[in-house]
Amino acid sequence: MNKPLVGACFAALLIGATAAPATAVGDQPSAKPKVKAVDLAGTVALSNCSGSIVRVPDSKPDDPALVLSNGHCLENGFPAPGEVIVDQPSSRSFTLLDGSGGELGSIKASKIAYGTMTDTDVSLYQTGSTYSEIESKYGIKALELNSAKPEQGRAITVASGYWKKLYKCSVDGFAYQLKEGNWTWKDSVRYTPDCKTIGGTSGSPVIDDETGKVVAVNNTGNESGEECTDNNPCEVDENGKVTVREGINYAQQTYWIVPCVGEGNKIDLSREGCELPKPSGVRGR
Template identity: 40%
Template sequence: MRLRALVSAGIALSASVLVAAPAPAISGGTKSSAPYAFMGSLQRPDSARPDGHVCGAALIAPQWMVTAGHCVRNDEDVLVGHPHGWKVRIGSTSVSSGGELIEVDTFIKRPGDLQGNDVALLKLKTSARAQPVKLATSKPTAATPTRILGWGITCDELKPKCFPDHLREADTVVQPSTACDDVGIQQSEICVGSLDGKTGPTNMDSGGPAIVRSNDSWILAGTVSGGNTGQQPAVYSAIPAFRTWMYDAMTDRQPSLEGAVDLDGCSGSVVRANNAKPSDPALLLTNGHCVTGDRPAPKAAVANRVEKRKVTVLNRTGKPKTTAATTKLVYATMTGTDVALYQLNKTYAQLTAEGAKVFKLAAMGPREATPLDLVAGGLRKTWSCAVGGVVPELREEGYALRNAIRYTEDCRAGAGASGAPLVNPHTGAVIGIHNTTNELGRVCTASNPCEVDSQGRKTVHKARRYGQQTAGIIPCLTSGSRVDLSLPKCTLTKPTT
């Protein structure tokens, strides 16, 4: 089991939750010479310390801070609450003076087991004047230089001599995930500190930040989740895995299932180009690997094949809104991208009249950090995350896919989500479709895609999920919402003859 920091004065500090030997707060570190505007101390009346400190926290918006999920534990075991007497001191090297002292209005804990979901938000009663820290958009890789901060205890006793008033910091690195296997680590976490454990967080450093340099500023990469036994690095929650959950919690935005399509084991959506007319036969978008006939071969495509399938379009809550049927498979490929377009037996006007949502296809591809909603009609589930990066080439089972979308870790879609639209929540347009997951950590095999960089080097990331961009469909659509692969700007893979 992973070790956790003490956050309540009502629980005895036992050997099982302490580092193996006395060490300075932020073990291996030094006193910070200057304050960090975003750095905060969460202080609770039930703290074992006279200064009230229980955990670190980081200001990510004027009225919001992020900390560890176990730092907001409470007797009622609720995920959302309005605590009494909780405060945060922000922007000071001292835990007891300076900076801003602001009351906590609300805490919101990430649902799920702590291991892998150990994140919580603190909404402040008033906005802080300090400058928030920016959030990392992707997990830092092994060997990335990292700075850690905190006011953790300096020895193994609950006595004032062990409670530092001055903020401490240490420069260390991100370690390979395998270095934290002994204490348990999930895909949504990173391993930080020295391999021997001599540089890392101690008790009451929980929720404190791991920050990395981006140009001339710091960005937040992680928050302390699990301690160590003094002989290995510590586990930090990876901020990129939760950035969209945090955004949704702060804005109260929840994606709906409206317009999602259940397609017999896959997902899909009804889509149109800007120039589509209401009288055009509607188009259904899904994956090339979701077709019912033979799949397109590598370096090939199929077009105008008869395939009759039932299509169920859902409402906001996931119940059937209306139905349609495919008349033919207009186009499908798994080379370059993984898409299929079906023509339906209803027009856009008919579907709209029946209350079905029709999505617009975005003409431009997404960039890193673009938010997205994954809307899986086949599973009746939605996820919110962001673009973690664009992969120049993704290979799987003999197929090569260009400019694939790599998600941040929030989107955890499984079987049945293939073909689900990736919707930009700000525009409502489809920017891609979900298509694959590396399930077993294998290299370039079925259900185990590998990333290939511009130098041809392959990398594998178990449990990483990917989507395909759909902007390339737009140049291939002509009047009547027909696919014309001969158009000058159409780069979709052509069918073999």
């Protein structure tokens, strides 16, 4: 994994333009509106990882803000295969950053709303601050989770709050299964080689450069060319064929979080369309 840097029980290191001249109507097709360049606004630094303040399309200004990171970044250590954590008290602090990486202040969790390393590698903290409170105090808006899957070839930015650094590349493709040690993740995003993420970038939002929305959460990379071992994930296709890509890094898609967030930003794993792994005894619809 692009591992947490401190306190990991697993290993030492886990990751204004000039206006165009006027033209007559019909001279050329309308240009796409420019999207503001992706920066670090809305990202957070954890004690050992990266993260971001996120919202879903239906989140309201007075909802408690959510912080997205990795399951392997949880303060109590890595969830076991098959383990799903919901509604666990937490008082973890996050350092909120502006666009250039300046530290604005801290926000604090009230609970771990969701966390797992099964099928995906994700954690969602509910904070004690609402989106409107954060925007009013710090001038920062939450990043929106895209409700659609990322597309192959799209330009993306991995925005690390821990390192206050942007990694830019494209979506190279998708791994049917990604295996690392005892864990297996489904339909993982594979980066082109430009995104050389490192320890501490774990939990960084992966942002689509065109839409500005979060499409994945950074989590791992093959460090030394080993096959399916800790810190050396391998890809497994539908037929069981194993592929090792040394030096290549990966993320977990986040579109499937969106159907699982209900009114008041509550994680509701029983909602229709929610496919996040569930604790035993919880059924989806």
